[in-house]
Amino acid sequence: MSAKRYLFTPGPTPVPPEVLSALAEPVVHHRGPDYRALFGECLERLRAVYRTAGDVLVFTSSGTGAMESAVANLCSPGDRVVVVSAGAFGERWRALATAYGADVQAVEYEWGETPRAEDLAAKLEDAGGAKAVFLTHSETSTGVVADVQALAAAAKGSGALVVVDAVSSLGAVPLETDAWGLDVVASGSQKALMTPPGIGLVSVSEAAYAALGSSPRFYFDWERTRAGQAKLDSAFTPAVSLVRGLDVALGLLLEEGLEAAFDRHVRLGRACREGAKAMGLELFSPDEDRSAVVTAIRAPDGIDATELVRGLRDRFGITIANGQSTLKGKIFRIGHIGYFDVFDITTALAAVELVLADLGAEIERGVAVTRALEAYEERARV
Amino acid sequence: MSAKRYLFTPGPTPVPPEVLSALAEPVVHHRGPDYRALFGECLERLRAVYRTAGDVLVFTSSGTGAMESAVANLCSPGDRVVVVSAGAFGERWRALATAYGADVQAVEYEWGETPRAEDLAAKLEDAGGAKAVFLTHSETSTGVVADVQALAAAAKGSGALVVVDAVSSLGAVPLETDAWGLDVVASGSQKALMTPPGIGLVSVSEAAYAALGSSPRFYFDWERTRAGQAKLDSAFTPAVSLVRGLDVALGLLLEEGLEAAFDRHVRLGRACREGAKAMGLELFSPDEDRSAVVTAIRAPDGIDATELVRGLRDRFGITIANGQSTLKGKIFRIGHIGYFDVFDITTALAAVELVLADLGAEIERGVAVTRALEAYEERARV
Numbered sequence: 081m082s083a084k085r086y087l088f089t090p091g092p093t094p095v096p097p098e099v100l101s102a103l104a105e106p107v108v109h110h111r112g113p114d115y116r117a118l119f120g121e122c123l124e125r126l127r128a129v130y131r132t133a134g135d136v137l138v139f140t141s142s143g144t145g146a147m148e149s150a151v152a153n154l155c156s157p158g159d160r161v162v163v164v165s166a167g168a169f170g171e172r173w174r175a176l177a178t179a180y181g182a183d184v185q186a187v188e189y190e191w192g193e194t195p196r197a198e199d200l201a202a203k204l205e206d207a208g209g210a211k212a213v214f215l216t217h218s219e220t221s222t223g224v225v226a227d228v229q230a231l232a233a234a235a236k237g238s239g240a241l242v243v244v245d246a247v248s249s250l251g252a253v254p255l256e257t258d259a260w261g262l263d264v265v266a267s268g269s270q271k272a273l274m275t276p277p278g279i280g281l282v283s284v285s286e287a288a289y290a291a292l293g294s295s296p297r298f299y300f301d302w303e304r305t306r307a308g309q310a311k312l313d314s315a316f317t318p319a320v321s322l323v324r325g326l327d328v329a330l331g332l333l334l335e336e337g338l339e340a341a342f343d344r345h346v347r348l349g350r351a352c353r354e355g356a357k358a359m360g361l362e363l364f365s366p367d368e369d370r371s372a373v374v375t376a377i378r379a380p381d382g383i384d385a386t387e388l389v390r391g392l393r394d395r396f397g398i399t400i401a402n403g404q405s406t407l408k409g410k411i412f413r414i415g416h417i418g419y420f421d422v423f424d425i426t427t428a429l430a431a432v433e434l435v436l437a438d439l440g441a442e443i444e445r446g447v448a449v450t451r452a453l454e455a456y457e458e459r460a461r462v
Numbered sequence: 463m464s465a466k467r468y469l470f471t472p473g474p475t476p477v478p479p480e481v482l483s484a485l486a487e488p489v490v491h492h493r494g495p496d497y498r499a500l501f502g503e504c505l506e507r508l509r510a511v512y513r514t515a516g517d518v519l520v521f522t523s524s525g526t527g528a529m530e531s532a533v534a535n536l537c538s539p540g541d542r543v544v545v546v547s548a549g550a551f552g553e554r555w556r557a558l559a560t561a562y563g564a565d566v567q568a569v570e571y572e573w574g575e576t577p578r579a580e581d582l583a584a585k586l587e588d589a590g591g592a593k594a595v596f597l598t599h600s601e602t603s604t605g606v607v608a609d610v611q612a613l614a615a616a617a618k619g620s621g622a623l624v625v626v627d628a629v630s631s632l633g634a635v636p637l638e639t640d641a642w643g644l645d646v647v648a649s650g651s652q653k654a655l656m657t658p659p660g661i662g663l664v665s666v667s668e669a670a671y672a673a674l675g676s677s678p679r680f681y682f683d684w685e686r687t688r689a690g691q692a693k694l695d696s697a698f699t700p701a702v703s704l705v706r707g708l709d710v711a712l713g714l715l716l717e718e719g720l721e722a723a724f725d726r727h728v729r730l731g732r733a734c735r736e737g738a739k740a741m742g743l744e745l746f747s748p749d750e751d752r753s754a755v756v757t758a759i760r761a762p763d764g765i766d767a768t769e770l771v772r773g774l775r776d777r778f779g780i781t782i783a784n785g786q787s788t789l790k791g792k793i794f795r796i797g798h799i800g801y802f803d804v805f806d807i808t809t810a811l812a813a814v815e816l817v818l819a820d821l822g823a824e825i826e827r828g829v830a831v832t833r834a835l836e837a838y839e840e841r842a843r844v
Contacts, residue, residue, distance in 0.1 A: 085488060085496070092489045092702060103703060104486035106467060107474045107658050109781045114467070140524050140660050141681065142698040148681045180678045270699060276489050278522050278660050278701030296562045296677055299523065299530045316524040317652060319660030319704070320474060321485060399491045 086398040088428045090220045090248055090374040090415030092270040092277050095325070099275055102328040103321050110320050116312040118327055123309065125330035129250065129273070129338065130265060130283050132257035137305045139280040140319045143247035143268030146280030148176055149300035150243045150264045154212050156293035157181030162203055162210045162240065164195045164231065168221035168404045169245055173214035180295050185210065191407060192222045192364055192376070197230040204238040211291070212241040212263075218249035221404045223365025223376035223413065225253055229260045236261050241288055247271060250281075251333055252345045252373050252417050263288040269322060272341070272373075274329040274418040278322045345372040347456045348416040348425055355429040355452030359436075359443045364411045374415045376403070380441040385412040391435040398431050422456040468780040470810045472602045472630055472756040472797030474652040474659050477707070481657055484710040485703050492702050498694040500709055505691065507712035511632065511655075511720065512647060512665050514639035519687045521662040522701045525629035525650030528662030530558055531682035532625045532646045536594055538675035539563030544585055544592045544622065546613065549573045550603035550786045551627055555596040562677050567592065573789060574604045574746055574758070579612040586620040593673070594623040594645075600631035603786045605747025605758035605795065607635055611642045618643050623670055629653060632663075633715055634727045634755050634799050645670040651704060654723070654755075656711040656800040660704045727754040729838045730798040730807055737811040737834030741818075741825045746793045756797045758785070762823040767794040773817040780813050804838040 251272030270277035633654030
């Protein structure tokens with residue numbers, strides 16, 4: 081028997097069998113009625129997941145492509161923008177805005193800190209306002225989920241457009257595109273939307289369409305994409321197989337119900353944290369229900385997280401994530417986004433426990449799995 | 463029984479069952495050893511298909527994304543470039559270069575004409591040279607396959623970089639990246655590479671890397687992508703399922719052998735043309751072996767090609783392509799790229815014959831299929 085594989089990273093994430101089998105269906109032409117019906121349904125479902133009455137534009141790209149579309153369409157060289165950064169994906173906004181020649185002001189935190197709306201408000205006041213504020217909802221590198229509603233309110237108060245990276249959060253934790261006044265929300269297929277990577281998504285408000293900048297763009301041009309989608313068409317040949325898979329996955333998510341999915345993620349996060357703490361590990365990500373996307377855990381004293389990651393992979397075919405950048409080797413991250421249930425958490429914890437013990441870590445044996453199962457059953461506190 | 467579907471457009475094209483089933487395999491992490499082995503094999507196979515010892519960069523995008531990468535990486539605002547345009551995809555080069563602020567000089571032909579190397583040489587001499595020349599190998603909108611080797615020689619003679627759109631040609635008709643001195647060759651997964659749409663490809667010569675321009679770019683940045691691939695990594699989460707499918711498809715293509723595949727496409731094109739002529743139709747694309755990718759045929763007098771396309775679709779689940787732009791309704795196009803054999807051609811011809819007859823066209827009945835089968839068996843003349 082070939083070894084089983086377990087994908088417990090914060091993306092790409094496991095894909096349900098219904099979605100995998102949809103990917104294997106014959107390719108249809110993207111301008112025929114079969115695809116138009118499928119694409120129309122998919123766009124409707126995306127609006128429901130985004131909780132917006134506006135457009136959700138679909139690109140064949142990674143989540144970074146969707147993020148770049150926001151910068152390329154909104155930022156002209158010299159435009160002042162504010163980036164809130166507390167990890168690798170905040171830094172990605174900064175790198176993107178810098179590549180397009182924006183005047184980038186940063187509200188900067190140590191990796192692992194949680195951004196505060198008052199810091200953003202103060203920066204915007206100091207700077208005399210900004211065209212746009214770039215936020216990260218779920219900072220996948222640290223496990224922190226920011227209070228985007230409060231941050232957005234601070235940005236709106238200054239008249240700035242609000243642009244949110246919700247790549248790893250959309251469909252896992254509450255996000256209200258319209259009710260929170262989020263002008264642009266970028267996401268991707270490969271996290272809570274339970275589809276293989278390859279589709280980048282971006283919602284665009286009318287205010288954002290009214291504020292288009294002068295940077296060169298073609299493939300990621302919003303107006304061209306919007307005009308195509310208005311006719312259930314695509315400006316360029318779309319990834320028809322991935323769109324078919326995404327449509328099935330969105331159907332599964334909406335069938336479960338967004339609120340039920342959010343509750344499940346809260347309980348998955350709690351199970352993961354409680355199990356880790358029960359074996360004596362120290363959390364790096366906040367010990368709070370909002371941190372429901374990925375759990376970051378400090379490597380025990382004397383243990384290199386890289387060896388844990390390698391041990392899990394080589395002995396058990398289990399993939400978790402190492403820390404990124406300066407956190408490499410210091411933390412490890414267990415993703416629980418999308419197609420996850422509590423037994424994925426207990427599998428991850430049981431294997432982590434075993435490999436850590438074999439590496440010589442002083443941890444408590446035999447309690448993590450039971451504690452995780454208990455925590456999963458407790459009522460959500462959010 | 464649900465109606466069968468036949469995809470006879472010039473892209474996306476039919477996908478072999480081995481490739482479809484690879485798409486349905488569980489998603490693996492793009493930084494783990496399973497994926498690295500797969501990606502390394504895929505890159506090796508791409509080099510073989512491109513006939514290059516250099517890099518083939520892999521993007522999650524349509525073919526247009528790969529084309530944009532060439533413009534974004536090479537063109538600074540004001541750079542003089544020459545676009546050779548004889549159809550919709552030549553126009554795409556012009557639109558891309560214009561979007562990036564290049565000084566675009568065009569060698570322009572009527573749609574359906576075949577570009578001539580001497581016209582390009584004259585334009586380059588008039589213009590006093592150019593940084594780059596943008597060519598279209600297979601102009602999918604008209605069925606013309608240009609003599610890229612001769613055009614490239616003319617461009618090289620002036621010192622310009624040679625950039626080729628080979629989206630619908632790579633793997634179907636001969637293309638020698640290194641031997642012909644092609645600096646950049648853009649392609650995509652969804653044509654002769656027999657994979658669903660979603661992967662954009664671009665080979666980049668050392669001369670092209672040495673000539674990078676100043677336009678803003680991030681997602682399509684060549685240096686970032688090249689640095690990732692040097693470690694069998696990807697700068698951004700790749701479309702792992704599509705890469706797996708592409709690897710299987712490239713294996714099938716190389717197993718057949720590139721020369722055998724080229725010969726098959728020549729014979730498919732000949733079968734399609736001879737069958738069409740046998741029923742009394744007039745070709746729009748050239749009646750020559752190089753035109754082996756898509757056959758463009760004039761709608762008979764008094765017949766709107768749009769009605770033919772709709773009739774094939776609604777009655778038989780067969781998708782062919784209408785003319786684009788001003789050719790809409792005037793021509794129809796049968797693609798025969800990639801996973802095609804002669805019975806796809808005979809099916810297309812038989813159905814076209816039936817629907818045209820029912821639309822009242824004066825065509826010869828009962829001869830096209832037999833003539834196509836005969837023509838397919840004749841030895842290739844190239």
